[in-house]
Every structure is written in C-alpha cells, then in structure tokens.
Amino acid sequence: EVQLVESGGGLTQPGRSLRLSCVASGFTFDEFAIHWVRQGPGKGLEWVAGIGWDGGNVGYADSVKGRFTISRDNAKTSVYLEMSSLRVEDTALYYCAKDINPYGRGTTVTVLAYWGQGTLATVSS
Amino acid sequence: EIVLTQSPGTLSLSPGDRATLSCRASQTISRNYLAWYQQKAGQAPRLLMYNASRRFTGVPDRFSGSGSGTDFTLTINRLEPEDFAVYYCQQYVSSTWTFGQGTRVEIK
Numbered sequence: 001e002v003q004l005v006e007s008g009g010g011l012t013q014p015g016r017s018l019r020l021s022c023v024a025s026g027f028t029f030d031e032f033a034i035h036w037v038r039q040g041p042g043k044g045l046e047w048v049a050g051i052g053w054d055g056g057n058v059g060y061a062d063s064v065k066g067r068f069t070i071s072r073d074n075a076k077t078s079v080y081l082e083m084s085s086l087r088v089e090d091t092a093l094y095y096c097a098k099d100i101n102p103y104g105r106g107t108t109v110t111v112l113a114y115w116g117q118g119t120l121a122t123v124s125s
Numbered sequence: 126e127i128v129l130t131q132s133p134g135t136l137s138l139s140p141g142d143r144a145t146l147s148c149r150a151s152q153t154i155s156r157n158y159l160a161w162y163q164q165k166a167g168q169a170p171r172l173l174m175y176n177a178s179r180r181f182t183g184v185p186d187r188f189s190g191s192g193s194g195t196d197f198t199l200t201i202n203r204l205e206p207e208d209f210a211v212y213y214c215q216q217y218v219s220s221t222w223t224f225g226q227g228t229r230v231e232i233k
Binding site for chain 2: 044046061097107109110111112114116117118
C-alpha cells in the first residue's frame with residue numbers, strides 16, 4: 001500500500017523558517033518524482049515544488065522561488081521542503097504527492113497518483 | 126497559462142442522482158491530458174481520472190470522464206453518500222501547473 005506521511009508543520013512568525021518532511025512507503029521510492037501541493041484555508045490546490053526521481057531536477061512555483069528548497073534522501077525514502085522567509089500567505093495545508101509515472105522530473109507537470117494527509121503550516125505574528 | 130474553469134460551483138443532489146461536472150479550459154488540452162481529483166471534507170485529494178477518461182486504480186465504475194479540446198466532463202452515476210465531496214480538474218499538458226477552482230457536490 002502506497003503511503004506518504006508529512007510532518008513538520010506548525011505555527012511560526014513571518015520571516016521565519018519551517019522544514020517539512022514527507023516519508024514514503026509502499027513503492028520503489030527512488031523511481032518516482034515527488035511534488036508538494038498546498039491548500040490555503042478554504043481555498044483550492046496550488047502546486048508548490050517538485051523533485052525528480054533522482055533528485056537531479058527540481059521545480060518551484062513562482063510564488064515560492066528563492067524562498068523554498070525541495071530535496072530528497074532516497075536512502076530514507078523521504079522528501080523535504082525547506083521553507084524560509086515565510087509570509088502570512090504561505091499559511092496552508094501542505095501535501096506531498098507521488099507522480100503517476102516513473103522516472104519523472106521535478107519540473108514536469110504530471111498526474112499526482114497518491115497524496116499524503118498533509119501538514120499544516122501557519123504563518124502569523 | 127491554461128486557466129481551468131469548473132462549473133457549477135456547487136451541485137446540490139440526492140443520493141442516487143447523476144452528477145455532471147464541467148471543466149472548461151482557456152486553451153485546447155491536447156492528448157486529453159486532464160485529470161480529476163476528489164477531496165472529501167478533512168481529507169487529502171484522491172486521483173479519480175486521468176487522460177480525461179481513464180479511471181485510476183480502485184475507482185468505482187460509476188465515475189466516468191469524457192471530453193476533448195477545451196471541454197471536459199466528470200459524470201458520477203447513482204451518487205453514493207461517500208461521493209459528496211469537492212472535485213478538482215487539473216491539466217498536465219502545459220509547463221505550468223493549473224487546477225480548476227473546484228465543484229462541491231453537496232447533499233440536497
């Protein structure tokens with residue numbers, strides 16, 4: 001069974017940082033790109049960042065470019081999202097999700113086959 | 126950027142009814158590269174359909190997708206209580222991620 005479990009969310013102040021983690025199981029982790037998608041309170045879905053199967057290709061939404069960094073550790077079947085210079089508008093539930101296709105790139109728009117339950121990041125003074 | 130507009134915003138139906146959800150794109154979506162997701166209250170999105178009409182693993186056959194070009198439809202036959210949720214479309218033909226704003230299917 002494919003599982004993705006996010007953690008690391010919490011309450012922080014504008015300008016501070018948070019590091020989100022996503023631990024995966026139930027599939028051959030190092031063959032799939034992983035993406036982060038967020039959902040603001042009462043809002044729709046917004047893609048945030050993606051990382052290719054081998055970590056060699058990453059992509060970011062314009063809204064987070066230069067502030068967020070995505071990385072992965074295939075030995076730990078984990079993906080991370082380092083969020084810095086956080087803004088109130090970054091408040092959201094952050095989901096990690098698995099590409100439907102193997103050997104995908106972080107910059108490729110794709111279908112998200114499985115999603116974690118999300119971790120909530122709240123940015124407020 | 127391809128803008129996806131879903132209609133209606135809210136659909137009020139009874140169990141056993143048929144739901145017809147629309148997703149209209151601002152540009153042609155070639156190769157029918159359109160997906161549908163279901164999000165129940167308090168849960169993560171779940172992939173239902175991709176390539177406009179292919180059901181994902183484990184999705185009941187009361188869900189069907191159709192359409193091409195700029196107009197796509199998700200149909201849910203004989204609504205079950207667990208089908209009341211928000212549905213999002215997403216295109217994956219362009220280099221920019223876009224989702225529709227969602228259609229809520231609520232119990233009448």
